[in-house]
Amino acid sequence: MTAHKATPSRDRRRRKGSGHAAARGRRRSLWGGLVALTVLGVTGLAATGWTSLGGAGGRADIGDATARPTHGSTPAPGTTPKPSPSRTATASPTPPKPDIPASGPGTYITASGGSAAVGKGKVLRYRVEVEKGIDLSAADVARQVDRILADPRGWTADGHSAFRRVSGGASDFVVRLATPGTVDRMCATKGLDTGGQYNCSVDGNVMVNLRRWLLATPVYAKTVGTYRALIINHEVGHFLQHGHVDCPGPGKPAPAMMQQIKGMHGCVPNVWPYDENGTYLTGPAVP
Template sequence: MTAHKATRSPSHRRRSGTAHAAVRGPKSRLWGGLAALTVLSAAGLAAVGWTSPGGNDTHAAAQPVPTTPPPKPSRLPHRTKPSPSPSRSSSAPPAKKDIPMTGPGTFTTAPGGGAKAGTGTALRYRVDVEDGIDLSAAAVAKEVERILADRRGWTADGHSAFQRVSGGSTDFVVRIATPGTVDKICGEYGLDTEGRVNCSVDRNVMVNLKRWLLATPVYAKDVTAYRALIINHEVGHFLGHGHVGCPGRGRPAPAMMQQIKGMHGCVPNVWPYDERGRYITGPARP
């Protein structure tokens, strides 16, 4: 779902249609005589150890107590849980409580720039990440560049082109921000993003941090794909495209469809165009 209200300069408006514990058996006692050996043999047959396919012992076989006690197993070093990678859908998304709901409203711009993607005059864009959140601006910028340069993206229309910059004039800015900051900026243009969705207003493509990290239930196992849907959908608004609905049961969902509201019979798809360069669209929606 997106909230959309674009107010752009006419010169830039375009329309194209995520401990081990030692296990020991009971202490054996040394019995003398042949009768004791017989008892031990029977006990040994009864105490069978099982090992799970993953190698974790679920039952330990009874063993005679050695004359010298075995050394205690060393404690495993504490490992800090790694933070989720913003560019890998295979990384487990963080718990919702770990995602900040508000931020300072200031941003860090991704350094450097990228190559032009597409034909025609390139739209210059910047990638910003709100300060105080655990995302690398450079990593986010790399992912946005990859999405906008994909042959199934908006460059497939034959006239849209993009180039990432870190300074100078820009046509639009992609911003990853906390839900509170997204709500504030989108709200300045009369849009209610409800702390959970993205928006495209003026020259700001606002991406809700929760959506960037957690996606939606449909895309929960492929967060990277959902990120492509976010960028394609919101940049599509900047280019002048409006919302559309599902074109038919079993058909690919258009990128300009508000898929967060339901698939309505369509199958997941995050790209504006298919592999053959055909535009994926549906009936117009508000």
């Protein structure tokens, strides 16, 4: 805030008038400055709420959280100052994509502990492993797999499949989260070309492509966790000897054993083998 001084004069009356004008100018400038500070204070408080939270990577990007006045200028009395555009609070529109290594060592970390048996019938024991070098917790991945296999819309709804996770000893199948290159190498042992993009199930190994686990597909891009259920249900379904099927009709739920990554063909998204009423969701067999 700048103080203005009256210019000296020999005329006493003019000096007296100038003094009153200066006082009025100072009062106006002081009042204008208080208004400006109040407005800026409110603006700063509002701007601190701008945050953007990431998805799959769990990172949060926080924009410039405080709007600041433009320095070097004094607002005119009775006007509202505008914050500098370069200082206006901003938020990242989308979180950065995770860094996905193309390949890994092909060795794994096994999730410790285990789970209670779920379902009826023969209990199938499974392990959950994460390839070394992947920045994901094996324990967290195991918890997600446990929830998927225990869901009442999953394979336990067939009435004869039960599952229990183990961390040692004999197992019936292994869920392995691995880099695209490692998945490709394992799947190729049975002549499957996964092209760095797909998952597979071979010789009791449910191979989960890290790219799909983190990014899903365009249809499920906003619900990555939901797509993970489709990966597990589809590949465990192959282990249970279920083959591929097609869309049963426009507007109907896409079967879990449909290759949804290659197109929905009129079906609506669905990641479970059974619906909430226990009805198996399937379609025409794919040769």
